[in-house]
């Protein structure tokens with residue numbers, strides 16, 4: 001709702017009330033209409049102030065209403081009524097003014113913001129564009145280049161930057177409503193003709209076409225197939241080239257193409273999925289709201305390689321006291337320098353001083369005796385990790401949580417090295433650890449709900465989106481990646497090239513296809529994992545392991561020292577070791593031909609559809625197995641992991657959402673088709689849960705948890 005009160009005798013105060021972010025739901029919109037009418041009708045009232053309850057102005061349109069039948073007054077006429085008002089209307093912006101919230105403020109005649117407020121038009125991140133005249137008013141107020149930047153990126157700006165850009169008229173450190181009331185009284189009775197933004201001419205640009213061509217090129221490159229950023233550029237162009245009313249029509253047309261698009265649904269699903277994963281649960285029944293986390297004030301990081309350094313930076317930046325341990329003196333000095341550098345660069349970007357004092361460095365593991373939680377990040381070797389856990393059990397005080405950054409080793413096996421396995425969980429960070437948003441929190445069968453709650457809470461404190469998953473080889477992300485990469489290798493055996501497979505996957509929206517990604521992370525990483533799993537042993541049949549098809553292509557490249565970017569060659573050729581520009585490698589093409597001949601394989605023509613379906617459906621099928629086993633509680637967990645950790649294109653929602661969009665019947669049919677052609681590839685054999693979902697009429701994704709619960713209760 002929107003509450004109307006009269007204050008200071010002649011000020012009409014309208015307070016938006018719709019927790020948690022005062023979104024512009026139908027009721028709130030109607031409340032604004034009624035309150036503005038009332039204030040304009042009361043002669044005593046000389047001016048109006050609009051604010052939001054609980055220190056938040058407005059989070060925009062109510063996303064929960066999207067996809068439902070529209071009720072209540074539409075936003076544009078509401079904002080026009082405010083702009084047309086004969087009495088000054090001042091927006092008192094506290095906390096947030098985002099999307100429709102900022103558009104409401106742009107409809108007002110003046111904007112006063114608190115210094116801590118964040119403002120922006122993030123609609124593009126939801127697959128939309130600012131559709132309450134924001135794409136027409138903002139360019140008129142701040143100019144085309146600045147408006148293009150804010151609208152195509154959706155980034156939030158601080159109050160200080162908003163003042164500098166001209167979005168707000170004043171910034172205060174004090175009570176914003178009081179400041180707005182004082183300001184409103186000071187301008188009451190003055191002409192408002194120069195304050196109605198929709199009447200402003202859009203600032204002219206001598207190189208208008210060049211500006212828009214550059215903007216369009218930039219968004220097309222970054223979009224990877226997303227359509228909203230392109231529509232955003234077109235809407236701002238309308239503002240720069242058309243009269244306001246026509247521009248508004250264009251905005252409406254463009255929004256209509258986006259609103260019902262699959263991409264908008266995928267991005268809004270992703271928005272809520274990232275919030276839903278915080279409401280975690282375990283098969284034991286333990287849940288986010290019944291398990292109390294322990295506060296972590298002091299933490300330790302063991303092993304200061306690339307991951308350990310990033311984790312240390314993340315903890316220190318979040319204000320924790322950190323003990324950073326590296327037993328190799330030389331490595332310790334290098335790490336200290338690297339960490340300090342990362343902290344200084346981060347602090348400079350945020351305009352704060354670097355928290356260098358939060359970290360103490362040591363080469364002696366005995367110095368972690370008084371910490372609340374330890375994150376082990378040593379080399380990915382089980383024997384070494386077990387040794388570290390034994391040492392930690394000896395030096396840490398009782399109750400210290402012991403966490404490991406392993407990317408797929410057995411958490412419970414590590415827990416067995418300690419007297420308190422209930423205090424052991426996995427905290428799987430993604431490189432670079434101080435940048436990537438995702439944190440996979442992995443619980444073993446003996447991990448306590450409090451240990452999970454503590455790790456999830458710590459993830460939130462250091463700015464991560466944490467997802468709680470069960471212990472299994474490769475956890476969720478890497479486990480699903482394995483069939484995806486196997487299919488990519490099998491496709492090479494059958495006639496495809498790395499360039500073709502990668503092109504198909506990058507057109508789908510991945511930042512990098514399977515082979516460019518492997519070259520980046522290093523082919524030797526997977527080789528070590530396969531060796532540890534006993535898959536690379538001389539004397540085994542070349543292309544079979546335990547009765548299943550196996551491709552030794554990656555092993556053969558590693559045996560020749562082709563580890564990817566780091567060695568200057570892998571699936572692609574690079575100018576020199578460390579170079580990032582992948583070039584097709586004639587040597588690899590002849591190697592593949594020779595390999596096929598040696599194994600009696602005949603290359604055949606493989607099309608886009610087959611590459612996409614075999615790589616993605618085998619990955620999705622593994623996702624269904626993970627849901628069936630209860631390793632992930634719901635499809636949202638898997639989708640958030642893939643969007644934030646494995647560059648699954650956000651505008652496709654995630655693997656499970658994509659399966660829902662394609663249609664489960666189709667996914668099942670295609671898996672059956674490919675499994676029939678490749679009976680020795682178990683990852684193509686449709687998972688029972690998928691069959692059950694199809695048999696129960698392929699319910700929409702938000703109802704899968706019910707079917708999963710039923711399946712678990714029958715187990």
Ligand SMILES: C[C@H](O)[C@H](C)C(=O)SCCNC(=O)CCNC(=O)[C@H](O)C(C)(C)COP(=O)([O-])OP(=O)([O-])OC[C@H]1O[C@@H](n2cnc3c(N)ncnc32)[C@H](O)[C@@H]1OP(=O)([O-])[O-]
Nearest residue numbers: 020023059060061062063064098099100122130131132275
């Ligand atoms: C016409 C117009 O042009 C168009 C078409 C539009 O306007 S489109 C809409 C444009 N607006 C946005 O893109 C802003 C989206 N929101 C955010 O970016 C963030 O939420 C936040 C505002 C910066 C707060 O972050 P937070 O970290 O403090 O808390 P939270 O956990 O994120 O959010 C707290 C709770 O609020 C819910 N929530 C947040 N914003 C919401 C919104 N706009 N509508 C409905 N619910 C919303 C959210 O789901 C969560 O619920 P629950 O999980 O507790 O049940």
